[in-house]
Amino acid sequence: MTPEPVLPQPQPPHNRQSTSLELRATALEQFASVGFAGTSLQQIADAAGYSKSSVLYHFASKEALLDEVLTPAVDRLEAILERFLATEESALSRSRFVNDFIDFILEFRLELHTFINQSQSLRGIPVIDRAGVLIVRLSDTLCHGDASTEDRIRFGLALGGAAYTLVAGMTFLGEEIAPVEEIRPALLAVITELLAPVTVRTAPSRK
Amino acid sequence: MTPEPVLPQPQPPHNRQSTSLELRATALEQFASVGFAGTSLQQIADAAGYSKSSVLYHFASKEALLDEVLTPAVDRLEAILERFLATEESALSRSRFVNDFIDFILEFRLELHTFINQSQSLRGIPVIDRAGVLIVRLSDTLCHGDASTEDRIRFGLALGGAAYTLVAGMTFLGEEIAPVEEIRPALLAVITELLAPVTVRTAPSRK
DNA sequence: ACAGGCTCTGACCGATCGGTCAGCTAGCGT
DNA sequence: ACGCTAGCTGACCGATCGGTCAGAGCCTGT
Numbered sequence: 474m475t476p477e478p479v480l481p482q483p484q485p486p487h488n489r490q491s492t493s494l495e496l497r498a499t500a501l502e503q504f505a506s507v508g509f510a511g512t513s514l515q516q517i518a519d520a521a522g523y524s525k526s527s528v529l530y531h532f533a534s535k536e537a538l539l540d541e542v543l544t545p546a547v548d549r550l551e552a553i554l555e556r557f558l559a560t561e562e563s564a565l566s567r568s569r570f571v572n573d574f575i576d577f578i579l580e581f582r583l584e585l586h587t588f589i590n591q592s593q594s595l596r597g598i599p600v601i602d603r604a605g606v607l608i609v610r611l612s613d614t615l616c617h618g619d620a621s622t623e624d625r626i627r628f629g630l631a632l633g634g635a636a637y638t639l640v641a642g643m644t645f646l647g648e649e650i651a652p653v654e655e656i657r658p659a660l661l662a663v664i665t666e667l668l669a670p671v672t673v674r675t676a677p678s679r680k
Numbered sequence: 681m682t683p684e685p686v687l688p689q690p691q692p693p694h695n696r697q698s699t700s701l702e703l704r705a706t707a708l709e710q711f712a713s714v715g716f717a718g719t720s721l722q723q724i725a726d727a728a729g730y731s732k733s734s735v736l737y738h739f740a741s742k743e744a745l746l747d748e749v750l751t752p753a754v755d756r757l758e759a760i761l762e763r764f765l766a767t768e769e770s771a772l773s774r775s776r777f778v779n780d781f782i783d784f785i786l787e788f789r790l791e792l793h794t795f796i797n798q799s800q801s802l803r804g805i806p807v808i809d810r811a812g813v814l815i816v817r818l819s820d821t822l823c824h825g826d827a828s829t830e831d832r833i834r835f836g837l838a839l840g841g842a843a844y845t846l847v848a849g850m851t852f853l854g855e856e857i858a859p860v861e862e863i864r865p866a867l868l869a870v871i872t873e874l875l876a877p878v879t880v881r882t883a884p885s886r887k
Numbered sequence: 888a889c890a891g892g893c894t895c896t897g898a899c900c901g902a903t904c905g906g907t908c909a910g911c912t913a914g915c916g917t
Numbered sequence: 918a919c920g921c922t923a924g925c926t927g928a929c930c931g932a933t934c935g936g937t938c939a940g941a942g943c944c945t946g947t
Contacts, residue, residue: 492924507801510718513904525905527925535905590797593848594714622858623866630841630870633848637840638833641800651829659830663837667874699894720934732935734895742935 493531495521501542505583505640509539509591540600546584547604549577554611571668575661579653582639589636608632616671624671631664700738702728708749712790712847716746716798747807753791754811756784761818778875782868785842786860793847796840815839823878831878838871 499521503512532538616624706728739745823831
């Protein structure tokens with residue numbers, strides 16, 4: 474009787490890039506919930522159904538994986554900010570910007586949550602620094618130079634609150650409260666109201 | 681010439697409990713910024729100026745350290761909620777509750793940030809589960825049964841936004857924006873405004 | 888002077904970390 | 918039939934992880 478060790482059974486085809494996408498998605502979930510430092514390549518591999526070596530075949534390192542996972546979100550955020558800066562500020566352009574931003578939050582909730590809550594501890598990683606610079610520019614754009622403490626709190630509350638509510642809040646307060654169609658208008662209403670008093674560039678005083 | 685290895689130089693007195701407090705404070709900073717899973721006992725020991733063995737002398741395990749670090753904050757939050765539940769709801773009691781809550785956020789920002797952003801990944805650890813239950817009760821109390829999606833978003837935004845703004849936001853948007861005396865009234869105004877439309881228990885409809 | 892406890896430490900443990908490497912297998916062009 | 922490459926893997930590396938343990942140094946009571 475031959476031992477016949479284990480029969481490798483080398484998985485169905487898995488046409489190249491789908492594997493990479495699976496790994497990216499799995500890694501993102503882990504990074505957002507356990508943190509980058511708290512996530513091991515073994516965990517990602519196990520959760521996605523591959524070996525640790527496979528993860529390192531598709532991505533040069535753990536940090537490169539983080540980069541590839543976050544870059545699309547950062548690119549998108551940058552595009553939104555540039556588009557806003559390219560137009561002169563008005564109630565209309567501002568409203569369009571808030572709309573863009575809500576769409577961004579809904580589409581990239583996990584990415585946002587990841588670099589919002591870990592940018593201090595991951596300083597030095599290029600994609601994280603890029604995101605950090607963007608957020609500072611975002612803050613400076615919405616509440617510029619002379620903005621009051623209250624204005625800055627409004628912005629921070631909207632940003633951090635949205636990231637929390639759509640990730641942590643939804644999965645442990647009320648599991649998946651509602652579908653996107655219901656969340657979007659509610660989020661838009663609350664954030665618009667929250668940011669309404671923050672001064673517009675061309676109208677310096679509000680109080 | 682005797683080798684005279686290194687001269688241990690056994691630290692100044694450090695009267696017992698002060699060491700434990702130093703370690704707690706250091707550990708809290710690390711847990712809040714790098715995450716519990718991402719913080720090693722060695723890091724905590726180094727940052728506090730002790731050896732890893734010392735940390736494990738004062739605390740039975742890494743998890744026990746987390747417990748001791750978070751418990752005071754959870755106790756305080758529980759007391760605030762109980763006090764609120766013990767009175768019949770009115771505009772006055774609600775306002776007092778929001779005041780208590782703001783004080784809590786300001787005093788325990790790091791603790792709040794820690795269990796707000798890591799409660800999913802640390803599920804199973806008693807103090808984390810306690811905090812999780814409290815937050816759900818808090819949410820159910822403020823926006824009970826029939827609350828709309830928008831109301832729940834208002835609560836989540838206030839909670840997660842405050843935790844973010846006072847920790848991550850302040851240390852990388854604008855380093856220590858302002859002293860507590862300036863932050864408190866601003867935070868109070870914004871959060872009061874944010875939660876204002878959320879229904880009060882005795883007045884079921886608002887729209 | 889001595890005993891005993893409190894604080895703190897280095898040496899050490901098995902497990903796991905991120906990462907390297909040689910090699911296996913399936914599919915494809917020729 | 919052949920070799921080549923892409924996708925994937927286990928074995929292995931040094932470093933670090935959380936945790937144990939046997940003391941060393943100090944203070945205090947007697």
